[in-house]
Structure formats: structure tokens, C-alpha cells
Amino acid sequence: MAxxxxxxxxxxxxxxxxxxxxxxxxxxxxxxxTLACRITDLDAAFHGRLTDGQLTDLADGDDPKAKISLSTTSEDLLALVRGELDITRAVTSRRISIKANPFDLLKLRKLLGTS
Structure with a gap:
């Protein structure tokens, strides 16, 4: 656990x-x-804003009104960021849960796939 x-x-x-x-x-x-990232095994959360291809205003704490909500374990978050975990496979295998409208999901996949 991270x-x-x-x-x-x-x-x-x-x-x-x-x-x-x-x-x-x-x-x-x-x-x-707006984006909320919830770390399930640490009972921690972060929030920020995805705009113009950037992640800005990153801060500790949850944003229950965030338009995009990502929930995962600490290890899976680190693996995703390091490029060791494919976002599509992680979602389909339920290692990562993303709540967003379908169009935002497609854009988020493009954004994370490019990074």
C-alpha cells in the first residue's frame, strides 16, 4: 500500500x-x-480541475460535486500514473471506477492515453 x-x-x-x-x-x-480522486484503501481524497489538457488546482480533500470522480486504491493510482496500468483495462476490470458522463469518459481516456 502506498x-x-x-x-x-x-x-x-x-x-x-x-x-x-x-x-x-x-x-x-x-x-x-472538476475532478475528485478518491483513494479507497487510505480513506483519502484529492481534487482539482482538468482544463485545456492540464490538471490544475490540485488540493487535498474530496469534492463531492466534482463532474468527474475517480476511485481506486493507492497502488493502482501509482501504477496508472507510471503508465503501468492501462486506463481502459483498469476500468473494465473494476480496479478503477470513474463516474462521468460518456463524452467526458472518452475525452479523459484520450487525455490519459496521451500522457
């Missing part, structure tokens, strides 16, 4: 990687949504 600090750092790493790809992704992924 720690809350490792999960926080993984999300920061993801934000940095998305920031590096923002110009490429921006024209293909028009996504501006």
Missing part, C-alpha cells in the same frame, strides 16, 4: 506530465471539468 504523500506526488507528477503535453492535447481534448 502512502497519502506518494499518492499526492503521483498526482503532481501526472499534472506535470499533462502540462508538458497540453499544447498537443488542447486541440483534441476540449475538457473543462
Amino acid at each position: 502512502t497519502v504523500d506518494e499518492c499526492r506526488q503521483a498526482l503532481r507528477d501526472l499534472a506535470a506530465r499533462l502540462d508538458g503535453n497540453a499544447d498537443t492535447v488542447r486541440e483534441h481534448v476540449g475538457l473543462d471539468r
Whole structure:
């Protein structure tokens, strides 16, 4: 099991990687949504905003009104961010749960697939 600090750092790493790809992704992924990431085995949560191909305003705590909600274990979050876990396979195998409208799911898949 990873720690809350490792999960926080993984999300920061993801934000940095998305920031590096923002110009490429921006024209293909028009996504501006609030995001909540819930770490089920740590009883922890983070929230931020996905906009223009970037993850911004990352902070500790849940956002129950977030338009996109991702729930997973700490280890699966780290594996996803490191590129060791395919988002589509993780969702179909129920290792990751994502609640969002269908169009946002497609855009999120593109965004995470590019990172």
C-alpha cells in the first residue's frame, strides 16, 4: 500500500506530465471539468480541475460535486500514473471506477492515453 504523500506526488507528477503535453492535447481534448480522486484503501481524497489538457488546482480533500470522480486504491493510482496500468483495462476490470458522463469518459481516456 502506498502512502497519502506518494499518492499526492503521483498526482503532481501526472499534472506535470499533462502540462508538458497540453499544447498537443488542447486541440483534441476540449475538457473543462472538476475532478475528485478518491483513494479507497487510505480513506483519502484529492481534487482539482482538468482544463485545456492540464490538471490544475490540485488540493487535498474530496469534492463531492466534482463532474468527474475517480476511485481506486493507492497502488493502482501509482501504477496508472507510471503508465503501468492501462486506463481502459483498469476500468473494465473494476480496479478503477470513474463516474462521468460518456463524452467526458472518452475525452479523459484520450487525455490519459496521451500522457
